Structures are given as structure tokens and as C-alpha cells.
Amino acid sequence: MKTARTPSSSPPCDFEATFELLGQKHVLVILRALLEKSPQRFNELQTSTAVNTATLSDRLKRLEHLGLVQHRALAVTPRRADYRLTPMGRDLMRIFRTMMEWRRKYSAATGS
Amino acid sequence: MKTARTPSSSPPCDFEATFELLGQKHVLVILRALLEKSPQRFNELQTSTAVNTATLSDRLKRLEHLGLVQHRALAVTPRRADYRLTPMGRDLMRIFRTMMEWRRKYSAATGS
DNA sequence: CGGAATCCACAAGGATACTG
């Protein structure tokens, strides 16, 4: 797709790109899908996440670029590909749990 | 402003809203500014973050709504307001540190 | 000073069609 927010303005910290990606539509859904089942084929993900082709493709590429997801494409016919979380990706999921606890801890005051 | 992504589709987890917010433009910059100095007045933030009025106002409101920032407005003339991180917000900053370490740990493979 | 309202340019993403 096109996406690309901050080409190279000095970010507050290096992980800004990570948040920008994680904050994009469907990214969390995709990660969760891959957490529940890895590897998954492209159209398996399409079904399990209900994200349209173009966007799904874009997100997976970005996730791969950030190192959260590993993509493997087999040159057979019909084509076959699979996506799975990398160790880095799995590690991030642990941090997510911390964040969920954090949310819960303050859930009374949030409103959302 | 207008912003509002997922009104109420069942999210992968409750903290999705948090990521959507954190992933939006300027949010991280604003948080960092408030981390470095709290409280800050509205136009102090404007200067320190270089974010335009409308967007800054929008972000602050969302941050307040999520409970990360506290807003205090004094009814004097000229008006006076200040924004500061809540304990919840400060707590999040600790998680950020974890994430920065996580990024660093895998920095060789990311490309970004 | 601290915003809200308006307007506008461009980015994001959904639907659909197409290809190796």
C-alpha cells in the first residue's frame, strides 16, 4: 500500500515506528491471530482476521520489516506461503501482557 | 478534531484503544514532553512539541480520556491551563522503558 | 491564553479486478 508516516524526523525514541505500526488498523488483530496459531497461510489469515487483501499484505510486510513476523514463501504451484511470529514478536506479546495488567490496574478511571 | 477509529467492534483486547492512541501522530512526542516537564501550559506544549493547535488539543483530550494526562483549567483571565502526566501515565512510561530494551535487544534484525 | 470551528490537501484503507 502507501502508508509511511514519519520518514525521518527525529523521533522521541527509536521505538516510535513500533507504535505507529501497532496503532494501525488490524495490526493487533493480525498479531493476535498469529499468536493463536502460527504459522498461518496468507488466506488463512485473511479469513481469521477479516482484513482485505491489500491491507493485510501491507501489514504483514511492515510487521516483517520490523522483525515481528517471519514470512516464508514456497515457489510451488499453487503458491504457498506462511507467516509466523518471530522470537521478537513473541517477546513483544509478553510485554503486551504487562500492558494489559497496567490497563486493568487503572481501569476504573479510564472511561473506555 | 474528529478522529475515532473503532467505535465498538469487538477489539482483540481492551488495550487496543491505547495503541491506537499511542500510534497516532505526535502522541509520543507529547508524552515525552510531559515526561520531561510537568505540568506544562497549553502553548508551552505547543512550542515544545511543535504540534498545531487543533491536533494538540485533540491529542490532549484523548490522552486525558484514556487517563494518561490530567488537565487542569483555571478560570482566570487570561486563561490558564496545565497538563501533567497522571500516575497511570507515569506508569506507562516505565513500560516504555521495557519496550525500548526489547527493541534494543533485537535491533540487529529490524532494519529500522 | 486556551482552545473550538472551518477548510482543505493528502494519506489510509476497502472493493474489486487481475496475474504468475
Added chain:
DNA sequence: CAGTATCCTTGTGGATTCCG
């Protein structure tokens, strides 16, 4: 099957103006 290309609608945020 696994995407890419295209088109088109909607969202997002910058600039600017205005107001209490």
C-alpha cells in the same frame, strides 16, 4: 494460492481564523 494494481471513498491532520 498469494499477492499486486487500480480506483475511489473516507479519515486525518495542518493552516488559519475566531472567540471568551
